[in-house]
Amino acid sequence: xxxQIVVIGGGAGGLELVIKLARKLKRSTEVNVTLIDMNxxxxxxxxxHEVATGSLDSNHDETSYxxxxxxxxxxFLLGRATRVDAQEQVVHIAAESDDDGEVLVAERMLxxxxxxxxxxxxxxxxxxxGVAEHxxxxxxRAEAExxxxxxxxxxxxxxxxxxxxTKLSVVxxxxxxxxxxxxxxxxxxxxxxxxxxxxxxxxERLNVSVIEAGSLLLxxxxxxxxxxxxxxxxxxxxxxxxxxxxxxxxxxxxxxSDGSRIQADVSVWAAGVCxxxxxxxxxxxxxxxxxxxxxPDLSVEGFPNIYGAGDCCCCPMKEGGTVPPRAQSAxxxxxxxxxxxxxxxxxxxxxxxxxxxxxxxxxLSRFSxxxxxxxxxxxxxxxxxxxxxxxxxxxxxxxxxxxxxxxLSTLLIMLGDRIHKATRADLKLH
Numbered sequence: 001x002x003x004q005i006v007v008i009g010g011g012a013g014g015l016e017l018v019i020k021l022a023r024k025l026k027r028s029t030e031v032n033v034t035l036i037d038m039n040x041x042x043x044x045x046x047x048x049h050e051v052a053t054g055s056l057d058s059n060h061d062e063t064s065y066x067x068x069x070x071x072x073x074x075x076f077l078l079g080r081a082t083r084v085d086a087q088e089q090v091v092h093i094a095a096e097s098d099d100d101g102e103v104l105v106a107e108r109m110l111x112x113x114x115x116x117x118x119x120x121x122x123x124x125x126x127x128x129x130g131v132a133e134h135x136x137x138x139x140x141r142a143e144a145e146x147x148x149x150x151x152x153x154x155x156x157x158x159x160x161x162x163x164x165x166t167k168l169s170v171v172x173x174x175x176x177x178x179x180x181x182x183x184x185x186x187x188x189x190x191x192x193x194x195x196x197x198x199x200x201x202x203x204e205r206l207n208v209s210v211i212e213a214g215s216l217l218l219x220x221x222x223x224x225x226x227x228x229x230x231x232x233x234x235x236x237x238x239x240x241x242x243x244x245x246x247x248x249x250x251x252x253x254x255x256x257s258d259g260s261r262i263q264a265d266v267s268v269w270a271a272g273v274c275x276x277x278x279x280x281x282x283x284x285x286x287x288x289x290x291x292x293x294x295x296p297d298l299s300v301e302g303f304p305n306i307y308g309a310g311d312c313c314c315c316p317m318k319e320g321g322t323v324p325p326r327a328q329s330a331x332x333x334x335x336x337x338x339x340x341x342x343x344x345x346x347x348x349x350x351x352x353x354x355x356x357x358x359x360x361x362x363x364l365s366r367f368s369x370x371x372x373x374x375x376x377x378x379x380x381x382x383x384x385x386x387x388x389x390x391x392x393x394x395x396x397x398x399x400x401x402x403x404x405x406x407x408l409s410t411l412l413i414m415l416g417d418r419i420h421k422a423t424r425a426d427l428k429l430h
Contacts, residue, residue: 003031005341006091006112008081010037010065011045013310013330014118016403020338022074031345034110036093037065038080043141044400045120046327049182051144052151053189054428055365058141060420063404077110084115084282086303091115114305114341117284117292118334121273121311121325124289130249135269138178147268152429154265155193159201167205169263171254173246174270175212176220180229181363182268183208183238188365189427196429209239209262211246211254213271220324221360221372228370228385229362236367246271273325275312287314291322296352298337307340309333315353323355327396331403332356361393369393 007018018035025031041062043051050056069076079093089112096105123137136147151170158168170186172179190206210217210233217233217240218226230240245257249269254262275290285293285301291314293301298315300306308315310330315323323329333353340350361371361384369389384392401410 002029003113003345004111005031005033005114005116006036006110007034007116007118008036008084008091009117009119009310009312010035010039010042011118011120011310011330012327012400013334014116014120015042015065015068016331016400017116017118017309017334017338018074019068019072019404020334021341022072024338024342026073032075034075034077035065035069036077036079036081036091036110038078039065039141040078041065042068042404044327044397046177047397048138048141048144049178049185051141052138052147052182053185054148054152055185055189055426057424057428058145060424062141068404077108079105079108081119082107082278084117084278084284084306086282086284086306089113089115089305112305114307114344116307116309116337116341117279117300117312118309118330119276119279119312121275123269124272124274125269126272128246128248131246131269134249134251135173135267137269138182139273147266148428150266155198155201158205159193159198164200167207168265169207169209170266170268171209171211171262171264172268172270173211173254174268174272175210175214175217175226175240175242176270176272177218177360177362178270179210179212179268180217180233181365182270183210183233184236184364184367187236187238188367192427196425196427203237206237207239208237209241211244211262212240212242213245215242217242218362221362225360225362225370225372229364232364232368232370236364273311279312289314297340297350298333298353299340307337309337315355317355326360327400328358329355331400361389361396363390363393 007014021033041064043058043062047056051058065076081091082094083092090109093108095103095107097103123139125131137143154168158166172183186208190203193201216226217230233240246254247257248255254264279292280286280290291312292308293314294308298307300308311325336353343350359373363369370385371389
């Protein structure tokens with residue numbers, strides 16, 4: 001039997017990893033590469049806030065896993081991984097049912113010789129009462145589209161109300177990148193709705209609030225970036241509440257720890273992440289967030305044939321703390337895991353992972369882009385803002401597309417994007 005390399009999760013890191021392995025092993029008949037994902041298509045996770053607001057059409061920017069599998073010569077299995085049996089070296093995959101509950105595909109098992117865990121992360125509600133029932137978590141395309149549909153319904157309600165003082169309140173819990181980027185893009189979309197038939201809707205009828213439990217926005221980034229983002233959000237009309245902890249969530253409000261009630265027509269929870277539960281439930285070594293603990297070469301502690309990569313990975317850094325859950329982390333981990341897996345077949349030594357922070361960029365839609373550049377791009381740390389920061393921000397997505405599709409296909413995609421923009425509406429309002 002051929003050797004089986006299995007990758008769970010087709011996010012930024014997982015997909016790039018599968019393609020790297022498939023390209024290197026395309027002439028080998030002894031090694032087979034399989035990607036498992038619960039979705040049929042891939043969309044870059046940092047774009048989900050734009051899917052939510054309608055400034056991006058996910059149907060246009062998605063990429064079919066089966067198309068990529070055909071192009072790069074790997075296998076794709078549609079399904080949700082539920083358990084990893086490290087001793088028997090099999091992955092358990094959930095049964096697939098229709099809307100009436102009838103089983104269409106029975107539970108399956110897939111054997112592996114080497115396994116890569118890259119299922120990404122989920123929003124962490126920390127057990128806060130009512131969040132699971134009443135808040136939307138922008139950790140998947142399905143949740144982003146659920147927000148979009150609910151937001152459109154609320155737009156119609158407010159714009160059709162007889163009382164012109166009726167407002168639409170969106171409350172975002174979490175002052176990280178997802179929260180602040182969503183808040184800015186909501187105001188960007190609000191400024192253009194009158195062009196699309198919402199004549200009675202304006203900025204004045206949209207209340208967007210960002211609530212952060214800590215004292216600063218973007219607490220993982222340099223304080224200067226958080227302060228700059230807060231200043232810009234305040235300027236465009238977003239209410240920023242720091243040092244405010246949410247105690248519970250209700251259908252139309254969020255309750256703070258001091259008993260204050262914050263009205264919310266739409267509530268979004270973006271206050272931290274955790275790993276999918278099946279990792280810890282499989283008996284793998286995990287931290288308190290459910291992330292798998294890995295060795296310096298990214299193999300899971302105690303399991304040399306299983307690797308972790310991306311947001312689900314608890315990887316310590318020499319200077320303290322763990323590698324942050326960012327797209328650049330997943331990209332770098334994918335390269336190291338691919339090298340180490342290929343090294344086992346070539347009889348070469350593996351290499352350890354060293355995270356290189358190239359900086360962080362935060363897009364506030366058309367209003368501004370801010371961040372810092374580090375590493376090989378500049379000497380030291382440079383704060384960037386405005387059009388230069390926006391250019392670097394947009395280049396991150398193109399770099400991901402290049403890794404997935406190759407340079408020629410990426411150029412054609414860029415051309416297609418220009419044509420699409422010229423022939424389609426700028427906002428998705430359906």
